[in-house]
Amino acid sequence: MLTVDFDRLPVGPGDRVLDLGAGAGRHAFEVLRRGADVVAFDMDAAELDGVAAMFAAMDKEGQVPPGATGETVVGDALSMPFPDASFDRVIASEVLEHIPDDMAAMRELVRVLRPGGLAAITVPSFLPERICWALSEDYHTAPGGHIRIYTLAELQAKLKACGLEVGSHHHAHGLHSPYWWIKCAVGVNNDGHPLAKAYHELLVWDIMKRPAATRIAESLLNPLIGKSVVVYVRKPA
Template sequence: MALETINFQSLGLDNKDRILDLGCGEGRHALSAYTTNNVNIVAVDLSLADIKTAKKRFLEFFEAGNREKNLSFSLANAKSLPFESNSFEKVICSEVLEHIHDYESVLKEIYRVLKSGGVAGISVPRFFPEWVCWKLNSAYHEAEGGHVRIFKQRDLRKKIENAGLVFENLHYAHALHVPYWWLKCLFWREPDQSEALIVKLYHRFLVWDLMKNPPITEISEKLLNPLIGKSVVMYFRKPYESK
């Protein structure tokens, strides 16, 4: 099971790229890109707690002697980014838009900061698995910082294209995570309560799978992703400016 939702090969990640991880959370994609490529990554989020956690995690991976790569974390609002236009070859925006009411402002910012020919990898929860979560327990999306909408793939693609980006390809990810979230919603617990045993056991399975990555679960997830992949991941390119 891959840790990343955005596939770096599909994103076209190249050494020396300048990358924006927009809504980086605790640094999942940023840290993975840093450890596998010589790139310059700027990771931003609106959560100070997440940024602090990401910085602490980065200390484990920092390569002091390698000047070919860099990673920085900072606070920023996705609807008003503190960067010049045409600043990044790649933008990662994974599992962010579903949290934002005015998400079209974010799409405009992604277009603005991307260089001509640059690629954005954008992922959101897929409609059916997310819809089931909402139906199983309203607390799932009513929690502070929760999801404010369920995207339909076709509608989101159209909105992104309307922002000026050109669709390239898509795939689905994290099918094995879907039962975990369905179980979590079915046996919902408040933050100060212990998780149900079945939820704990399935979480242990996911951690084991992540650490061991056995062929059987890797193959199973590839087969299941088109059917119940938790996330839909789309890639878009900013057109080259006509001269």
């Protein structure tokens, strides 16, 4: 399930891409499939072990174009172990809402992005996130959880203040917001609740089959209740 639109953030052979806060690696895998060199960067070493194993499996199955490489690096987004201007593209998906000093993380992102390079920044959308916070205290007080709710204007202003040129934006995952509202209402850890379980099965079916009906429904829901907002930026040359 990709949040970033790779038509707006083109990557391919010859590009070096940082997936900042890579988590389980969903965007890193897509970057590698497109033939770019990708670094999956995260604080969670255990998750990155799984990403590295998937990189190896993709290579074994012939899913990695010749010359493309995937590597994992454990570290802190506030002090990344990369030289200035190391990357042609940066993806920071659902990361900044976890970091107390988000602007320090943005400045570090700018530092490692080359002049003229592009980045995609995604965070939870204001309205769906605000509803989740209202429904459940556990949703946003768990260790390592979300510590702020962004408005689109605030996110764009902070990115501009860090020296980035802000471009287009869009919302994603409109079908997922109701699932999280259900989870927050019945208990964020209550995966066995019949309603939460049924909706989760619907989402899995949609991800696997991608039928036209749900694709159309999500495209209509995204501007209204898309779970994530994605902003595309450029570092001035």
